Amino acid sequence: MPRYSRRVLAALTAVAAIGALAACTSSAASTTSHSSAPKSAPAQPLTLYAAEGYDAVMAKAFTQKTGIPVKVDDDSTGPLLTKITAEKNNPQWSMLWVDGDTAFAALDKEGLLLPYQSSSASLNSLGTSLEPKDKSYSPTATTVMAALIYNAAKVTAVPKTYADLTGAAYKGKIGMNDPSQSGPTFPFIAGVMNQLGGEKNGVAAGESYFSKLKSNGLHIYPTNGDTLHALETGQIDYGLIQSSAATGETIKVKASANYKPEIVYLPQSTLLPSAIGIDKADNPVVAKEAKEFVDFALSPAGQAVMQTGDPSGDSLFWPIVSNVTALKQLPAFPTSYQTLDPYYWGPLEGQVNSWFDSTIK
Structure with missing residues (x-):
């Protein structure tokens, strides 16, 4: 049996449904002169690829508000982007929500994102500065990379x-x-390279810097938690x-004689926006639902969920939505x-990450 994409199957199902409806309407026309009002299209499930600590609670809150079901595929950013690339001819995702706008710019250049700007959201000046000119993705908050x-x-x-x-x-320390x-790490590397011209x-001076770190005993771990x-x-x-x-570490950990975590920010720290992008290949119903999700994430109610969903992790962001206050x-x-x-x-992420894998790790 041929294997069709979810969008082709949806289209075939719709065609069959239309044919059946037409037959019923034709039969009924001989016995009645009135017709019922058209019903709205039923909600279709959204598939959210996400690497946010609050993504599951956000999906639940959105479903409770709208009735639209959301399936969350939660993973680190790198594996999620690899899946999107592998699914390019048969995408399984409706939305991507991760930290780092460089990933979205790369996807936009490949023509994979549906432009959208929420008309109900009010961003502060920082948020406005993080919006792409073509509205191909929507920033939702920001953190910094890196904190030392x-x-x-x-x-x-x-x-x-x-x-x-x-x-x-x-x-060695x-x-x-x-x-x-780790999605936040390429923007950090790019930020250091950016400072070095x-x-x-080009990236040669940045590569030289990270090579010096390696020579000085740099250790590499998979993600924030491992480090x-x-x-x-x-x-x-x-x-x-x-x-x-x-x-979050300074909040969770009680300082002791052996361990007392403290933080310093080195100049210039790089802003790391979280952002949502919508799959351009979505059918109109799913695309409309995805836009509703973006609206919700940027609403006061959605921001409140983001700030409570992962209180010692990703909820510790600086807001980019007006009238939303950072956690104390x-x-x-x-x-x-x-x-x-x-x-x-x-667009340089693949090149830089490949170099890092082969030279620094």
Whole structure:
């Protein structure tokens, strides 16, 4: 039996339904002169590919509000993007929601995203600055990459610049995430490369910097949680991770004589927006539902769910929606930060990650 995509099957089902309806209408026309009002199309399930700590509770809250079912495929960003690439000719996703707008810029350049701007959302100035010109995806919040979290119970040296991390005081003591697994990590690498002249002069200077870190004993772990575990167990003394994960660690952990996590932000920290993109191949019903999900995420009710769904993790973001206040556990927004051009760096992600895999890991 031929194997059809979910959209082709949906279309065939619709054609069959129309034919059956036409037959019934023709038969009924000889006995009655009135017809019933058309019914609205039934809700179709949304499939949300997501790497947010609050994605499941957001999906549940959205379904409760709208009646639209949402299937959540929760995974790290890297594997989700790999699935989207593998499914390019038969997409199984309706929406993607992850941290890092570089991934969305790359998908947009491939023509995979449906442009949409929520007319009901009110973004603050920071949020407006993070919107793409073509509205191909919707930013929903922001964190920073990287926060440098360190064990103040063991070390006294606190770096002031990224260059300091290549010095003898930090030899064998630094850990970071794997960009092929951890979505926030490529924007961090790109941010360092950007500071070293990446947009004008390419990535060579950035590659040289990370090679120096490797020579100084850099450790690589899959994701934020793994790097934090290495910090907690004394494998490393410094970790370069997402700000929300670092702040969550300081909230969860009771300081002791052996472990006291503290955070510093090095100039220039890179803004890391979370964002939602809609699959351009969605049928009109699913596309409409996906837009409703974006509207909900950017509404006061949706933002409240985001801020409570993962209280010691991804909920620790700085809001980009007007009249939404950051959680009190968050530090002041960093004064020294940069934003990346996602349309420059996004298409380079595969190249940079491949180089990192083969050279630094």
